[in-house]
Amino acid sequence: MKAPWITYRPELKVLDCTIRDGGLINDHQWDEKFVKAVYQTCVDAGIDYMEVGYKASKKLFARNKFGDWKFCDEDDLRRVVGDNDSEVKLAIMADAEKCDYREDIPPKDQSVIDVVRVATYVHQIPTAVAMINDAYDKGYEVTCNLMAVSTVQEPELDQALEVIAASPASTVVVVDSFGSLYAEQIEILVKKYKSYLNGTGKxxxxxxxxxxxxxxxxxxEAIIHGANRIDATMGGLGRGAGNCPMELLIGFLRNPKFRLRxxxxxxxxxxxxxxxxxxxxxxxxxxxxxxLNQHPRSAMKWRASENKNKFxxxxxxxVSEE
Amino acid sequence: MKAPWITYRPELKVLDCTIRDGGLINDHQWDEKFVKAVYQTCVDAGIDYMEVGYKASKKLFARNKFGDWKFCDEDDLRRVVGDNDSEVKLAIMADAEKCDYREDIPPKDQSVIDVVRVATYVHQIPTAVAMINDAYDKGYEVTCNLMAVSTVQEPELDQALEVIAASPASTVVVVDSFGSLYAEQIEILVKKYKSYLNGTGKxxxxxxxxxxxxxxxxxxEAIIHGANRIDATMGGLGRGAGNCPMELLIGFLRNPKFRLRxxxxxxxxxxxxxxxxxxxxxxxxxxxxxxLNQHPRSAMKWRASENKNKFxxxxxxxVSEE
Incomplete structure (x- = not known):
């Protein structure tokens, strides 16, 4: 056996979701200076995409109770990235049923955003597909992030993948929302996703x-089995346990365009x-x-309480039955 | 594909090296109460082995500059474990060239210790084999921990494994001393070690x-490819970056004899x-x-300095050439 890990796949692209996923910790109240620093780091480190935040519904979420990065208004974005005169593509996340996408996502030629990532639970797939079509028709690159896949039954997953494969989403993301999956499960999922996308170029x-x-x-593990769109965050910043740390990922990837420093x-x-x-x-x-393959919300509450170290x-x- | 991760291998055994590896942080100055608590936890959690410390040479290391667990004198051990009236087997580590094994390791029938783990760099193999023979002849179960394997050239590793396979050591441990190996490398190493031990029962x-x-x-990854002797520490405690956390390992293993609580x-x-x-x-x-596949000693020094966060x-x- 040779050592494939010392080579690289040019088609593999990295997305930084520090500000977006990290925003789930603090209601997206990030200092503008920090958002700028993350953006500049993405530029300097050769990161392919930066996800800046959500496009959340202002009917569901009061504008003054959350930071700018929950809504990603065009003016706020441009205060940070200008016209984004860089190689980095910018992404926003649009949650199924939590985004007034028809009104709030402008046509691509009026936005500095390049990519719309549609996040959906399996029961929201029809809504997600409508959102994917909307964003695609407006001119965006579109991805579909099927959340909490560790809780999805196999027939439902198969059905969902069939539907997403037929949509104009160019990437389908394996999302381990609860951090419960082992590498063997990742392998099975990546292979399954690939089999549904086979021949579509997705x-x-x-x-x-x-x-x-x-x-x-x-x-x-996902990379080994063919995943080419990789999410990570600086320092692993993210809700709860956080994400795949960018500094580890970039240390592993061998494409010389990426820079760790x-x-x-x-x-x-x-x-x-x-x-x-x-x-x-x-x-x-x-x-x-x-x-236990549970949502981290109970753990987040626990860590915010005075009992936080009562493990x-x-x-x-x-594990109680109540 | 089925889900092998929800079953278990009865022959897989877990070793806790919290006190031994953790002792490298603080010169083995552990409070006796803590050592007792770790021991009791091993008993309660169904852990198979507990490694208590080193058998270090008192000629090389001043007895009063290090804690008891660098030397593991019989009296000190028994203050903690009594006659070890439990299912847990006790281990000590003996470093090649840093242990007066002939004098300091008593015959098994005079010790509460069950296992001697001989730790060696590849250039010390003849010394290690002499130590393995000595401990085996005294009545102990013996293992060989070939350290820093990520820096060993393949022909040397092959030679070393051939020699160790012929020794009375019953386990040979893949040791990623620098925390530099990826899963694919672990797979290659475990398969290689197994091939050398094939037919020996080791x-x-x-x-x-x-x-x-x-x-x-x-x-x-090592478990998947057949490793049946697993080291971990409570909370991942250990020198530098620490070890495989016991709480993660026990959450993964499905043998009902192990208990997480x-x-x-x-x-x-x-x-x-x-x-x-x-x-x-x-x-x-x-x-x-x-x-960078480097010894962590430079990082430990850095973390002890006022520049500790100057990454x-x-x-x-x-990476400098100097």
Whole structure:
């Protein structure tokens, strides 16, 4: 056997979702300076895409209760990226049933955004497909992020993939929302997604969470089995246990266009300091929900309480019958 | 494909090396109460082996400069474990060239220790084999931990494995000392070790470090490919980036004899508190040495300095030509 890990696939592209996924920790209240720094880091490090935030419905979410990056109004975006005179493509996430996409997503030629990532649970697939079509027709590159796949029954997943494969989404992302999947499961899922997309030219993506300290390992596993669209965040910043850390991913990828040093600079200048005000990482309550394939919301609540280090009580509450 | 990860191999055994590997952080100055708590946790959690410390040479290391667990005198051991009236087997580590094994390791019938783990670099193999023979002749179960395998050239590794396979060591451990190996490399190594041990009844072990947050993932990978002797530590405690966290490993293993709850209790009552006085985990300097396949000693020094969060300077120092 040779050593495939010291070569690279030119078609593999990396997406930074630091600001978007990290925004789930603090209601998207990121300092503009930080958002600019992440953007500049993406430019300097050769990252392919940066996801800036959500396009959330202002009917569902009060504009003044959340930071700008929950809504990604065009003016706010341009304050940070100007006309985005860079190689980095910009993405926003649009959640099924939480986005007034017809009104709030402008035609591509009126926006600095390049990619719309439609996030959906399996029961929302028809809504998601309508959103995918809308964004595609407006001129965007579109992806479909099928969330919480670890809780989806196989016949439903097969049906969903068939429908998404027929849509104009150019990437379908394997999303381990609860950080519960092991590498063998990632392999099965990536192969399944690929089989449904076979011949369409569409790519498989991976979005891993770090509850069991497997986000990076599962991302590598997905890459080995052919995923070419890879999500990561600076320092692993993200809700709960956080995401696949960009500094690990870029250390692994061998494409010389990627550069580690700008990422280390961001970690030093911004991410370390954030730990004083926001918390993320594979802390024990997140480990437990990951092991149990549960949504991390109970763990987030626990970590916000005075009992945050009462691991046994939290475990008991997660496995209780009540 | 079915789901092999929800079954288990009865022959798979787990070794806790919290006190031994963790002792490399603080010169083995562990409070006796903590050592007792780890021991009791191993008993309660169904762990197969507990490694208590080193048998270090008192000629090389001053007895009063290190904690008891660097020497593991019989009296000190028995203060903690009594006659070890439990299912847990006790292990000590003996480093090649750092252990006066002939004098300091008593015959098995005079010791509460069950297992001697001989740790060796590849250039010390003849010394290690002499130590393995000595411990075996004294009545112990013996393992061989070939350290820093990520820096060993393949012909040397082949030669070493041939020699160890002919020795009375019953387990040979794949040791990723620098936390630099990816899962594909673990697969290659485990398969190689197995091929050399084929037909001897000897087992392959895995000892992973967490520099790239891959300790748990690499441990799973080793298990998939047949490793049946698994090292882990409570909370991942260990030098530098630390080890494969026991709470993740036990969450993954499906043998009902293992229990997670006592481990969570130890984490809550002891391990969290330790973070105030000792540091371990996949911090950026350890990530960098792992990526570069370097010993973590430069990163440990850096973390002990006032520049500990100057990641870019540390990176530059690691890749400089000087």
């Amino acid at each position: 790519e498989v993506g991976i979005h891993a969470h770090n509850n069991q300290q497997l986000a990076f390992a599962n991302t590598i 700008p990422i280390l600079k961001l970690l030093e200048e911004y991410i370390e300091g954030l730990r004083k005000t926001v918390e993320w990482g594979a802390l024990i309550p997140y480990v437990i929900t990951g092991q 046994v009580d939290f475990y008991d509450s997660c | 087992e392959v072990g895995i000892h992973a470090h967490n520099n790239q947050q891959l300790a748990f993932a690499n441990t799973i 006592p481990i969570l209790k130890l984490l809550e009552e002891y391990i969290e508190g330790l973070r105030k006085t000792v540091e371990w985990g996949a911090l950026i300097p350890y990530v960098i040495t792992g990526q 870019v300077d540390f990176y530059d120092s690691c």
